[in-house]
Amino acid sequence: MKIGLVGLGKMGANMRERIRGAGIEVVGFDRNPDVTDVPSLEALVESMPAGERVVWVMVPSGEITDGVINDLAGLLAEGDVVIDGGNSYYQDDEPHAALLRERGIGFLDAGVSGGVWGLKNGYGLMVGGDAASVERVMPVFDALRPEGERADGFVHAGKVGAGHYAKMVHNGIEYGLMQAYAEGYELLAAKDLVTDVHGTMQAWTKGTVVRSWLLELLVRALQEDPGLAAIDDWVEDSGEGRWTVDEAIDLAVPAPVISAALFARFASRQGESPAMKAVAALRQQFGGHAVKPAGTTGPVTSTTPAAGAAVPPSA
Numbered sequence: 198m199k200i201g202l203v204g205l206g207k208m209g210a211n212m213r214e215r216i217r218g219a220g221i222e223v224v225g226f227d228r229n230p231d232v233t234d235v236p237s238l239e240a241l242v243e244s245m246p247a248g249e250r251v252v253w254v255m256v257p258s259g260e261i262t263d264g265v266i267n268d269l270a271g272l273l274a275e276g277d278v279v280i281d282g283g284n285s286y287y288q289d290d291e292p293h294a295a296l297l298r299e300r301g302i303g304f305l306d307a308g309v310s311g312g313v314w315g316l317k318n319g320y321g322l323m324v325g326g327d328a329a330s331v332e333r334v335m336p337v338f339d340a341l342r343p344e345g346e347r348a349d350g351f352v353h354a355g356k357v358g359a360g361h362y363a364k365m366v367h368n369g370i371e372y373g374l375m376q377a378y379a380e381g382y383e384l385l386a387a388k389d390l391v392t393d394v395h396g397t398m399q400a401w402t403k404g405t406v407v408r409s410w411l412l413e414l415l416v417r418a419l420q421e422d423p424g425l426a427a428i429d430d431w432v433e434d435s436g437e438g439r440w441t442v443d444e445a446i447d448l449a450v451p452a453p454v455i456s457a458a459l460f461a462r463f464a465s466r467q468g469e470s471p472a473m474k475a476v477a478a479l480r481q482q483f484g485g486h487a488v489k490p491a492g493t494t495g496p497v498t499s500t501t502p503a504a505g506a507a508v509p510p511s512a
């Protein structure tokens with residue numbers, strides 16, 4: 198079997214290597230000339246027989262994925278299959294599938310989890326689309342998924358969109374889990390009573406109820422950089438958490454943990470919080486409580502109300 202792989206970034210390049218390792222021929226295309234196998238998308242398409250082509254798209258979600266799928270719709274032929282393996286919004290999948298369907302081209306959406314460790318450990322795969330296309334691409338899914346039972350690392354989750362929906366929820370869970378471990382870490386680090394924070398978290402990685410791969414990764418990060426001194430407390434997000442919270446609102450599903458984890462990331466980028474300034478100002482207004490003057494360091498040391506505070510409510 199031979200497949201085309203578009204996008205050879207951190208994920209795509211490792212996936213190419215893992216698929217090749219399983220004996221499947223891969224032709225990769227990337228705009229970066231240092232990593233690409235062919236000079237263009239056209240060359241990638243021409244390297245495989247029409248009607249038998251399988252092209253895996255592994256590029257950033259949104260406009261870039263839209264562009265590649267549009268280009269492929271113009272280049273591929275009836276019987277070919279496209280897989281979007283990026284972190285696309287699940288509601289983008291049906292429009293992509295419809296565009297390709299008009300030309301007789303199949304479409305699958307694949308949620309791929311495993312990060313940069315997937316090359317060694319395999320990738321967890323969540324796939325949406327029709328059964329015939331899934332069956333056709335199965336050798337590639339089998340090459341990518343972790344070794345062992347197929348059901349332990351692969352699911353055909355449903356029709357088009359189901360794979361990316363599953364990946365979105367997976368990432369929402371990821372937000373919540375990371376936030377819980379992070380808060381636990383801060384609680385340990387804040388207490389002099391615990392003299393070995395790293396050792397405590399390491400001990401949790403075996404036997405305990407909270408052991409997990411994410412915990413192992415946090416222990417690894419603390420090993421490499423005790424106190425995480427080299428890392429700023431700024432956390433980006435790339436969309437999946439927002440989509441999960443949107444979905445929770447749409448379906449009226451309570452998701453307080455995932456929402457709080459998403460908002461914690463927003464807070465991490467503020468540096469200074471207008472909302473918390475407003476809370477401090479209100480405490481000062483109604484209770485005459487001291488505020489910390491802007492630009493000073495350390496906690497509020499005096500409980501003396503600021504002058505002019507605590508204006509009585511007007512009648």
Ligand SMILES: O=C(CO)[C@H](O)[C@H](O)COP(=O)(O)O
Binds near residue numbers: 312433
């Ligand atoms: O899909 C992933 C892991 O499962 C990606 O690493 C993704 O980027 C994580 O989401 P975010 O960037 O919003 O933290």
